[in-house]
Amino acid sequence: MHKFANPARFMRLSKIFLPWFMGLTILLFASGLYYAFFLAPEDYQMGNTYRIIYIHVPAAYMAQFGYGIIAVASAVGFIWKHPLADQAARATAPLGAGFTALALLTGSLWGKPMWGTYWIWDARLTSMLILFFIYLGYMAVWETIEDQVKAAKIAAIVALVGIINVVIIKFSVDWWNTLHQPATLMRLDGPTIGGDMLTALLLMIGAFNMFFITTLIWRIQSLILRRRVRALRMQLGGGQG
């Protein structure tokens, strides 16, 4: 792990991997969307409306996947003081916030025709909204604190405290009664979806995941470059700007 914590080595390796990741993302999206719209059959209760799960479920997964990355990177940054880990955590936040917003939005659009309401304050929906606010708060810490070392430390603490909310999101549908249905995929007795419907969902989750990782690498690259530019400017101009 320490090898990859070197920004120069990260830049070199990521340049090799990035085109492959992009290709895989496009491939997964093409096959996933084809499965989702043409091969997966209509649901027996919801007809075609259920197809929004092919956006909603992957987006909700990415909302939590992003948080997982931030939490791990923050812990590494906080304990071992790796600057790359701090940058990775920082680069992930807007992506995670975006996917959280997408999950909330698609869920709301789905809720109106199926449940009969755009929004209800049940445990799942509320904890997802709190996740969105934690993302925003995390980003605000980075933006408002001038001293980057201090910002990294405080942001890491915010991120690690927020882990509790991710646990609550996962189990909210089991611990309390909610309007949101319980888990379909991640359950002990196997998924309650099968055949082409399941294939389509897994492909879409894969596509979202590769998209997330590809975009994240891009963002980390640009953050590293920005730091380099700032360092060079400091050397040249004697600390101005």
Place this chain on the structure above:
Amino acid sequence: MTKIGLKAGARKKRRLYFLLTSIAVLGLAALLVLSALEDSIRLFYDPTEIVEKNIGPGQNFRLGGLVEEESFESREVAGILINHFVVTDGNESVAVTYEGLLPDLFREGQGVVAEGSMNEDGVFVASEVLAKHDETYMPKEVVDSLKKRGEWQRKAAETHPQDKAL
């Protein structure tokens, strides 16, 4: 405590323990708060709890359960749709009336969450009815052919009796 005397490795270890203990303490605190708030975080009460708690008329709350088979009846009076149905959790049941349009997924045997209050006759007068759907997705054709062969059962309710009321 002096920081200068510690080696880098010891400082890393100290930060690690600091993180682990703070997360453990915060997690415990969250657990206590959440269990204290149990009653307000839950979205609805099932019919058994309503009978047990003996909630009086006029008090607003949410009722959740399955719509009992063959209990649904709908009449139109002066242009307004009046719906009657029974919500059950397999143990107790509560009669419900609701004026207005029901959501698409409202069906007998399906989950439902209704907001409103009891009237003097022990009937739940709903001001809003929401449909709850389960976590099972199945192709229409498969269900149709299962029904044709008479082998269709509500799978989720069969295999997860604890979810039945949800």
